[in-house]
Every structure is written in structure tokens, then in C-alpha cells.
Amino acid sequence: MKxxxxxxxxxWDIVAARQLGRxxxxxxxxxxxxxxxxxxxxxxxxxxxxxxxxxxxxxxxxVTDGGKDGIKVVASDEGPGIPDLRKVMEDGFSTSGGLxxxxxxxxxxxxxxxxxxxxxxxxxxxxTKWLH
Amino acid sequence: MKTRIPILKLNDVLIVSIQxxxxxxxxxxxxxDLLNKMHETAALGVVIDLTPxxxxxxxxxKVLGDVINxxxxxxxxxxxxxxxxxxxITLIELGIRLNNVMTALDLENGLDKLxxxxxx
Amino acid sequence: xxKITVEGIRQxxxxxxxxxxxxxxxxxxxxxxxxxxxxxxxxxSREFAELMTSNIDESDAASTEKINDFTEKVVRxxxxxxxxxxxxxxxxxxxxxxxxxxxxxxDANFKSFNQLFKNWINPLRESIIDAYSxxxxxxxxxxxxALQELSxxxxxxxxxISVMPLVGTIDTERAKLIMENLLEGVxxxxxxxxxxxxTGVPVVDTMVAHHIIQAADAVRLVGAKCMLVGIRPxxxxxxxxxxxxxxxxxxxxxxxxxxxAALGLTNRAIxxxxxx
Numbered sequence: 001m002k003x004x005x006x007x008x009x010x011x012w013d014i015v016a017a018r019q020l021g022r023x024x025x026x027x028x029x030x031x032x033x034x035x036x037x038x039x040x041x042x043x044x045x046x047x048x049x050x051x052x053x054x055x056x057x058x059x060x061x062x063v064t065d066g067g068k069d070g071i072k073v074v075a076s077d078e079g080p081g082i083p084d085l086r087k088v089m090e091d092g093f094s095t096s097g098g099l100x101x102x103x104x105x106x107x108x109x110x111x112x113x114x115x116x117x118x119x120x121x122x123x124x125x126x127x128t129k130w131l132h
Numbered sequence: 133m134k135t136r137i138p139i140l141k142l143n144d145v146l147i148v149s150i151q152x153x154x155x156x157x158x159x160x161x162x163x164x165d166l167l168n169k170m171h172e173t174a175a176l177g178v179v180i181d182l183t184p185x186x187x188x189x190x191x192x193x194k195v196l197g198d199v200i201n202x203x204x205x206x207x208x209x210x211x212x213x214x215x216x217x218x219x220x221i222t223l224i225e226l227g228i229r230l231n232n233v234m235t236a237l238d239l240e241n242g243l244d245k246l247x248x249x250x251x252x
Numbered sequence: 253x254x255k256i257t258v259e260g261i262r263q264x265x266x267x268x269x270x271x272x273x274x275x276x277x278x279x280x281x282x283x284x285x286x287x288x289x290x291x292x293x294x295x296x297s298r299e300f301a302e303l304m305t306s307n308i309d310e311s312d313a314a315s316t317e318k319i320n321d322f323t324e325k326v327v328r329x330x331x332x333x334x335x336x337x338x339x340x341x342x343x344x345x346x347x348x349x350x351x352x353x354x355x356x357x358x359d360a361n362f363k364s365f366n367q368l369f370k371n372w373i374n375p376l377r378e379s380i381i382d383a384y385s386x387x388x389x390x391x392x393x394x395x396x397x398a399l400q401e402l403s404x405x406x407x408x409x410x411x412x413i414s415v416m417p418l419v420g421t422i423d424t425e426r427a428k429l430i431m432e433n434l435l436e437g438v439x440x441x442x443x444x445x446x447x448x449x450x451t452g453v454p455v456v457d458t459m460v461a462h463h464i465i466q467a468a469d470a471v472r473l474v475g476a477k478c479m480l481v482g483i484r485p486x487x488x489x490x491x492x493x494x495x496x497x498x499x500x501x502x503x504x505x506x507x508x509x510x511x512x513a514a515l516g517l518t519n520r521a522i523x524x525x526x527x528x
Contacts, residue, residue: 011155011156011157012155014155014156015153015155018187018189019153022186022187031432032186032216032217032218033217033218033221033222033432035186035187035218036186036187036216036218036219036221036222037218037221037222037225039186039187040187040188040189040222040226043187043189043191044189044190044226047189047190047191102190104227105190105225105226105227105228106226108225108226108227109222109225109226132425212475213475214475215473215474215475216439216474217432217435217436217438217439217470217474219473220435220470220471220473220474221431221432221435221470223470223473224466224469224470224473225466229469230473235472235473235474235475236475237438237439237442237444237474237475237476238475241444241475242475
């Protein structure tokens with residue numbers, strides 16, 4: 001399946017990642033609301049990488065599963081990892097003093113959401129949105 | 133590359149139309165520019181029109197929220213106009229409610245609302 | 253050997269069908285064979301038997317069209333997939349039994365007949381079950397579309413005022429659709445006040461309330477006001493009992509009261525005119 005990726009190193013790469021995401025979502029046939037959901041989710045994930053890991057990568061892939069089409073976003077970094085996953089998934093929690101919408105927000109925007117994180121070994125977040 | 137968002141003055145009101153996707157730098161620059169302009173012109177109200185914007189993430193929402201609070205501190209009222217349905221839905225799903233913000237469907241309604249608010 | 257089998261089956265078709273119906277009637281939990289009129293049972297069973305035997309004499313599989321027609325029918329009759337499977341099992345058992353009784357199958361050719369049956373029944377079973385699940389998926393997706401069509405449309409009532417009547421249970425997927433229709437409608441109709449009428453929503457639990465609150469919040473963001481109307485006494489009770497906080501937005505017991513409030517918010521009122 002088609003797969004494209006953006007390295008996240010500077011703030012500008014966040015813009016590049018979400019633009020790529022929006023184009024892919026449009027091409028996959030998502031409506032305007034879902035396009036906004038996917039773009040926003042990518043922006044949040046990319047920003048997390050930029051803020052906490054310093055650098056990493058956003059990969060966007062078109063996927064199918066039993067007749068369903070969708071878009072899978074994989075955000076990966078080799079940063080410090082997330083020490084307390086459960087805490088991060090709580091609404092209102094943010095380590096950067098931002099609005100704290102981060103992870104639970106992304107989970108709500110997408111259909112499937114998975115985090116794998118090990119201390120000092122980086123974090124990989126996979127989020128998928130299906131076409132309904 | 134540095135882009136700046138133009139801020140127009142109409143009587144007591146500043147009008148801002150954000151025409152393209154905001155990157156972080158532009159958003160922060162805008163915050164600074166708007167506050168300076170408010171100081172210069174002693175404007176009583178601000179209308180920020182977001183009609184062309186098709187997505188807002190938590191960072192930009194935070195900058196907007198901060199701008200609104202800061203403007204409030206400087207004694208002016210802010211109305212946000214033209215938030216698209218898709219943007220509203222994603223903001224709500226992200227858990228960003230922008231509670232203390234006046235909103236209106238478009239610039240025209242926004243100016244009406246602001247003027248009524250300023251008269252009151 | 254195929255020829256002998258086909259001949260054997262053809263000659264004893266009535267007997268096979270009769271026995272098959274009898275066995276099927278003994279199956280538990282199936283209403284079809286008990287409540288349907290006899291001629292319909294007879295007809296369906298004959299079709300089934302024909303379908304089952306259509307591919308023995310030819311090496312190629314039974315025609316897809318026939319299989320699809322038949323499965324469409326049994327899905328409509330409400331046969332469960334387990335029951336269809338059982339029907340196939342019973343049919344092949346009965347045919348085997350009968351051929352044994354008629355001494356067409358004997359100890360000498362038992363093994364090759366066994367193989368013949370396997371080659372006959374298995375592909376048939378696969379295609380029938382395949383057709384069945386396709387038919388079932390189609391039914392489900394049709395129902396889903398029907399349900400979506402039921403979903404909420406925003407009706408412009410006066411200038412600046414629109415109403416969305418909600419009917420039926422609200423699940424997450426429907427809630428999303430409602431939210432999208434609501435917001436798109438507010439923007440395109442330039443509504444300043446929208447009345448969300450929940451008279452037709454049977455249950456308002458925490459989740460439904462959550463969706464309604466989110467919708468109202470989103471309406472506020474696009475620049476309009478959302479009012480919740482049609483709150484029946486039992487709904488008010490459950491909302492309070494569940495500790496759901498609806499203080500932040502206006503609620504009214506009826507659409508009528510809501511409409512008056514909406515007119516007030518947009519600086520208008522209904523005035524009676526004297527008769528001429």
C-alpha cells in the first residue's frame with residue numbers, strides 16, 4: 001500500500017506533516033469533517049514529537065481491512081518515552097503546560113489508537129481512521 | 133520566511149481575517165502584533181474571522197485563547213467569527229471548548245454583536 | 253458412478269424431500285417448518301433439493317445465480333446460518349442413507365462414494381454460506397442506510413431560527429452524523445438559534461447527554477445558540493439522577509416554549525392580529 005512520511009525536526013515539519021495528511025485524507029475520499037479530524041490529529045502527534053522527543057517521524061499510509069478503507073498514521077520517535085501512559089491518557093493532563101488536549105483528544109478524533117512506549121526507548125503511536 | 137497577518141482598524145474595532153493556515157511562528161507573531169495594535173489605537177473590540185481556516189489544533193487554539201484573554205485584560209471585547217463546522221467538531225472532540233469566547237456566524241454578524249456589546 | 257448417484261437421487265426425490273422435511277421439523281429452535289403453510293415448505297424444500305443436486309451430474313459448481321436466489325429467499329424467511337448448515341448436513345445424510353437402503357451404495361464402493369459426496373457437498377456448502385453472508389451483509393448495510401436516513405435534518409422555521417427534531421436511539425455514530433448535519437445546517441441556513449427537540453429520544457443516558465452537550469458546544473463555536481427542548485418529566489428525572497450538568501445551556505419543556513424563547517433572543521415575538 002502507498003505510504004509516505006515526514007521527518008519531524010523543526011516546527012515547519014509539523015505544517016508539512018499535516019498538509020501531507022490532509023492531502024492523503026482528501027485523496028482517500030474522507031469528508032471535510034474527517035479531513036479536519038485527521039489533519040488535527042497529525043498536528044497534535046507531530047507537535048508531541050517536536051516538543052518531547054526532539055525528532056521523529058510521521059508516516060501516513062492508506063490501509064484496507066475487509067472492504068473498509070482508511071488512513072493509518074504512525075508517529076514514532078526515539079525520545080525519552082512516556083513514563084506513565086495512563087496519566088497521559090487522562091483528560092487535562094499535559095506536561096508542556098499547553099491545553100492538555102493531546103493524547104485523549106487524538107484518540108477521540110480517530111477510530112483506533114495505540115501507544116507503545118518504553119522509557120528511554122522512544123514512543124510509537126498508531127492511529128487509524130476508517131471511511132464509513 | 134515570515135508572514136504577518138494584516139490587522140485593519142474600523143472606527144473602534146480591529147478586524148482581522150486569517151486567510152491561511154497558521155504555523156506556530158505566525159500565530160505567535162500575530163498575538164504580539166494584535167496587542168501592539170490595540171495599544172496604539174485604543175480599540176474597544178476585535179473581530180477575528182476564521183472562515184477560510186479548515187483546521188485548528190490545540191496549539192493554535194491555545195494561542196487564540198491567550199489572545200482573547202490578553203485582549204480582555206486590556207479592556208477590549210473579542211468576537212470570533214466564521215468557525216467552520218469541521219473545525220468546531222474537531223475542537224470539541226479535542227476537548228477544547230473556548231468557553232469564554234463570543235462567536236458569530238460571519239464578519240457581519242460579528243460586528244453587529246460586538247457593537248451591541250459595546251453599547252451595552 | 254456420478255450417473256448412478258444422479259439416477260438414484262432423481263428416482264427417489266420425493267422420498268428424500270419427505271424425509272428431509274421430517275428431520276428438519278425435529279430440529280430445535282426453528283420456526284419455519286412449523287409455522288409456514290405446507291405448500292410453501294414443500295416448494296422451498298424442493299428448490300433446496302434441486303439446488304443441492306444441481307451440481308452432481310456436472311463437474312462444475314451449481315450456478316451462482318441459483319444459489320443467490322435461494323439464499324436471498326431463506327434470509328428473508330429468517331433461517332439462521334446454523335440452520336442452513338444443518339439443512340445441508342441433513343440433506344446429504346439422508347441421500348447417503350437412502351442410496352445405502354437402495355443398495356446403490358455398498359461396502360465395495362463405500363469409499364469412493366464417500367469421496368464423491370465430499371466433492372459434491374463441500375464446494376456447495378461453501379458457496380451457499382458465502383452467498384448467505386453476502387446477503388446478510390447487504391441487509392445490514394441497507395438497514396444502516398435506512399437508519400441514517402432517519403437521522404436528523406435541520407429545518408429552518410423562521411429567519412435565524414431552525415429546529416432539529418431527534419427521533420430514536422442515539423449511538424456514537426449517529427451522534428456524529430447529527431452533529432455534522434446540525435453544524436452544516438446552522439452555517440448554510442444562517443441560523444442564530446437552533447432548537448434541538450428530544451421529544452422522540454426514548455432514553456437520555458450519560459452518553460447521549462454528553463453528545464448533546466458536545467453538539468451544543470460546537471454550535472456555540474460556529475456562532476449560534478443551541479437550545480434543548482422537549483424534555484419530558486422522566487428525562488428530567490434521569491438527567492438529574494445521573495448528575496448530568498446541563499446548566500450551561502437553555503432548556504425548555506416543549507418546542508413551543510423554546511420557539512418563544514428563540515424569538516425573544518432574536519428580538520421578535522408572535523403577536524395576535526385582530527380579525528378584520
